[in-house]
Amino acid sequence: MDERKPLLEVRNLKKYFDKSRGFFKREKRILTAVDGINLHIYKGETFGLVGESGCGKSTTGRTIVKLYKPTDGEILFNGVDLATIPEKDMLPYRRKIQMIFQDPYASLNSRMTVTDIIGEGIDTHKIFDDQEDPELAKQEKIYELLESVGLKREHASRYPHEFSGGQRQRIGIARALAVDPELIICDEPISALDVSIQAQVVNMLEDFQKERELTYLFIAHDLSMVKYISDRIGVMYIGKMMEIATSDDLYDKPLHPYTKALLSSIPVPDPNNPNKGSRIVLEGDVPSPINPKEGCRFASRCYYARVTMAKENYPASFSNALIGKTSIKTILNPESREIIVAENQVITDFAATLIDELGFTEVLVGKAKCFTETPELVEVRKNHYAACHYIEEINKDIL
Numbered sequence: 001m002d003e004r005k006p007l008l009e010v011r012n013l014k015k016y017f018d019k020s021r022g023f024f025k026r027e028k029r030i031l032t033a034v035d036g037i038n039l040h041i042y043k044g045e046t047f048g049l050v051g052e053s054g055c056g057k058s059t060t061g062r063t064i065v066k067l068y069k070p071t072d073g074e075i076l077f078n079g080v081d082l083a084t085i086p087e088k089d090m091l092p093y094r095r096k097i098q099m100i101f102q103d104p105y106a107s108l109n110s111r112m113t114v115t116d117i118i119g120e121g122i123d124t125h126k127i128f129d130d131q132e133d134p135e136l137a138k139q140e141k142i143y144e145l146l147e148s149v150g151l152k153r154e155h156a157s158r159y160p161h162e163f164s165g166g167q168r169q170r171i172g173i174a175r176a177l178a179v180d181p182e183l184i185i186c187d188e189p190i191s192a193l194d195v196s197i198q199a200q201v202v203n204m205l206e207d208f209q210k211e212r213e214l215t216y217l218f219i220a221h222d223l224s225m226v227k228y229i230s231d232r233i234g235v236m237y238i239g240k241m242m243e244i245a246t247s248d249d250l251y252d253k254p255l256h257p258y259t260k261a262l263l264s265s266i267p268v269p270d271p272n273n274p275n276k277g278s279r280i281v282l283e284g285d286v287p288s289p290i291n292p293k294e295g296c297r298f299a300s301r302c303y304y305a306r307v308t309m310a311k312e313n314y315p316a317s318f319s320n321a322l323i324g325k326t327s328i329k330t331i332l333n334p335e336s337r338e339i340i341v342a343e344n345q346v347i348t349d350f351a352a353t354l355i356d357e358l359g360f361t362e363v364l365v366g367k368a369k370c371f372t373e374t375p376e377l378v379e380v381r382k383n384h385y386a387a388c389h390y391i392e393e394i395n396k397d398i399l
């Protein structure tokens, strides 16, 4: 972390959902949507949060504003831990932290006029109660907000369905700005908009940020979307934070295998960009966030988590060398077609002996650490964090 004081600091944040099934919920199924993440955001900066759909981005945003009760961890806003303060003390923070959602239609009450939608927060937080005519002051503020987001005064009496998607997102932004927040959590605010409208909304958010010293947590599922707007970026994968770096560092010198894979799937227009030409294809299934095993969440898809064990390298006993290793692929008995070891299963004594006897000379196994120990997010270079056991080996030439 550098010398600046963060406005928001999230430490070891967890949000689990209980999905247990059966009689008395005896089959315990815990969905670890957010599983111990750390991040900090400085005042006035934009922190981009990216990752594939379902990795826990929205849950992170919703837990920070306490729409969800955190399972564990700290949410320090200006040093105050929102995770533990009583609900009655949350009100001022519900004003200071606002959210903008992906689907402005779903997030705007269709039976309320624009005035009511934007004015709701002004009422809740009694913003103009000290004015001679609070209603008039509120209406003036709403007109002013509408104009500042590129809408008109006469739109104030209309309903959400009378607007286009881009206009509805503008109403969502006006609603967030109405209570003069310090931090806005923008949950994929442009993902549902036409490409032509996306840049307008992003530019508007940037203008407001400069004018009002706003801090943003900007969530997106696509790295190309956040590069332009973010100062720093965090990359999530199934409830875990895999890498955090400044936007430039993350693009130019990504350290984590997952980030590298994500970046290599973005078409690179710059011929000098080191990522060009080295397209990494993400293989394997995305593991379930329910009851996850120990180990790195990315292990089942990580190229570096695999090693080929060749019989010739183990003259003493190939079977002994295989015992306890995790097989990356399903190994079938070539004669009976029965499964000897299933994908991602540990090779038992019995299976190892059988593999050797059946004449296999190579077995693709996982590196033990990747499958048994969960890597911590550590500062690898100044202000560049990554969670991977083999980060130094993988990045030898650039560290």
Ligand SMILES: Nc1ncnc2c1ncn2[C@@H]1O[C@H](COP(=O)(O)OP(=O)(O)O)[C@@H](O)[C@H]1O
Binding pocket: 017, 031, 033, 051, 052, 053, 054, 055, 056, 057, 058, 059, 060, 289
């Ligand atoms: N309210 C909820 N109840 C149960 N599970 C949820 C809830 N919200 C999200 N999840 C689950 O948590 C995981 C993360 O979801 P989400 O945070 O929406 O991901 P993202 O925003 O990155 O697409 C998913 O597996 C999702 O099904």
Ligand code: SF4
Binding pocket: 257, 258, 296, 297, 298, 299, 300, 302, 303, 304, 305, 369, 370, 375, 387, 388, 389, 390, 391
């Ligand atoms: S810890 Fe292992 S599986 Fe995870 S990213 Fe690093 S090398 Fe890959």
Ligand SMILES: [Mg+2]
Binding pocket: 057, 058, 059, 187, 188
């Ligand atoms: Mg989401």
